[in-house]
Amino acid sequence: MQILYGVHPVEEALKAGKRRFDHVLIARERRDDRLEAIVNLCRDLKIRVRTEPRETLTDIARTQAHQGVVAIVRQQEFLTIEDILAPTGDPRLVLALDGIEDPQNLGALLRTADGAGVDSVVMTERRAAPLSAVAAKAAAGAQEHLRIARVVNLVRALEDLKRQNIWVIGLDERGTTDYDRFDFTGDCVLVLGREGEGLHDLVRRTCDHLLRIPMAGGVSSLNVSAAGAVVLYEAFRQRRAKQRASAGSDKSAGASSKPKRLKGLGS
Known part of the structure; x- marks a missing residue:
């Protein structure tokens, strides 16, 4: 229990x-x-x-x-990577956590993931914070509404996701592309690394793209939970904008397809 x-x-x-x-x-x-x-x-x-x-x-x-x-x-039940791979019909946004060790950071990330519309979360079983009462308190209960899988080998899980044509995007201060220049509207998984040390080398090499958050001050990077919030809500913004644009074009198409009323005698 x-x-x-x-x-x-x-x-x-x-x-x-x-x-x-x-x-x-x-x-x-x-x-x-x-x-x-x-x-x-x-x-x-x-x-x-x-x-x-x-x-x-x-x-x-x-x-x-x-x-x-x-x-x-009772302990929360976790999914397998096979459950995460099952198609949903909509573009998927997956959050992968590469050894987050602080339960406060874990909880904050899960709370953000729920708010930003993340489809699934992949967590490592070893050398990572468990989904404890402390993490649940920091998440404000958000973990109860998320699809969470725990895996032994994150690299293997990311490779499985790539085989499903899902882009693997790592957030790393050594990345060459600013996070807001990337198109998050398709299927993608955002990978966040450990506090202070970032992504493991093998995980970094598995990523298709490495993004960075530009910093204007003297500090080189943000706390992992803050950085995750910045990028996840950028992904959410892009996806919502695309949905609104699509809904607007559908309405326009529907309006233009209606037959025009012809004016005649007695109009």
Whole structure:
């Protein structure tokens, strides 16, 4: 079993309906609408709810940041790379994480991925932060709505994606192309590397393109979660603009294809 704590992680896990809950603990000292909504959700889903002293929740969560709610749930189930490869019908945007070690960064990236319309996330099993309660809290529950696969060999997974005609795009300060000059409207996977060290050499060589974020100040690069947010929302912007343009052209075509009314006697 796994612990989830915090209002958003617990609430989103309840709404997503993918997890099996054992029970939910509510701090006796806290009473407000947000916690009451969680209690009502639990009742609707027939999940046990217990009230306990706040100190008990702190001991279980091992942090005071639980916001008065702790859930005991089954571990999140992950997909395989074969699941990610299954066609969706729309251009795919995949996020691949090459050994992100800080759970706060992992959670922030998952939250951004959900907001930016990422189709799937590929994470490495070894030498990377697990999808822990800390990461779930930083993600504000976004991980419950994402398709996440864990792989042993990221290079092999990226090669599998390339065989499906998906461009593999690495973000690296040594890249030669600015991120906003790349066309993200097709099938592509964005690869982000480790904090401080970036992409592993084999992963970097597997990428079809290496992009960079130009920096105007004295610091050479952004934190990985900030850099990921910048590029993912650029991809989201491009894709949304293309969808709007396509919808506009369809409306124009539909309007022009309608027969014109002919004016005659009695018009």
